[in-house]
Amino acid sequence: MIFTNFIQNRRSVRLFQTKYLDDDMKSSVNNAIERVLDEEKSSGIDIKPIYSGFEVYNELDGKAGYSGVMVKAPAYISLKYKEINPANKIYGAFQMEKLITRLIGLGLDICWITLEPGPTPEKVKLFGDDAEFIEYIVAIGYAEEKKPFTPEATSGRKEVSEIVFGDEPFKSISIEELNRRGLLDIFSSIRFAPSHKNLQPWKFVVSNDKVSLYILNNESIDISLGDAGIIMYYFYELAHGSGIKSEWEICDLNTKVEDYVLLAEYKL
């Protein structure tokens, strides 16, 4: 499947079969994790599989996920920051989403799960000293078969015009201009990126020589950092696929526009 179709069809799965992953699948997952961890961008994180998923579920039921609604899965993958700082949160989510695209490629279904912050007793029981450095796990397994005629669960997304702006923040930019710059297809696809509570807390400003990513900073910027890493990952993949080969540079988080903070820039 081409990558643009992949993003548009990527869905969170919250109902899994009770079937555990077999040894072949576990070794494919382990290899996929190793490949991601081998990259420079993973230097501040660690990612581990947990194949005794139902123990994790029993421990975290009522204590993780939206309003304590934990997703029950046969396996999970934990994301640990070696140190708690914005870059590790951003690149942690970036690398985890990259891993997710590969796990979906293996035929697995997934759902990100937000844990309570800090070393809660349940987290310490599961993760020991790592507890305070783990804020997300990802449920993996095989989706429960849908009953016939159940409509597809979809979460709406903002339009390109609601997330992409022209030079002055946040003045509109025409679709023709985005097309002329070779960016329309990229933004039309990455708007489908997943985010915490589907808040889509991102705005882009396209100027002559760069794309700037701003991120919502209402209650806590922390929640938006993971979402930023995820959309940065999709932008990066699609930009590289279109020959716009650059790297995201993370900013100092001091430039504010309205409720948004300038988070990162990508040279064009």
Ligand SMILES: Cc1cc2nc3c(=O)[nH]c(=O)nc-3n(C[C@H](O)[C@H](O)[C@H](O)COP(=O)(O)O)c2cc1C
């Ligand atoms: C960083 C992050 C944290 C998330 N946390 C949870 C969670 O705790 N519980 C849950 O059910 N879904 C969680 N999700 C899934 C999002 O709600 C979901 O991706 C979004 O609503 C879009 O829906 P879709 O993935 O089906 O397209 C999370 C997603 C992200 C990216």
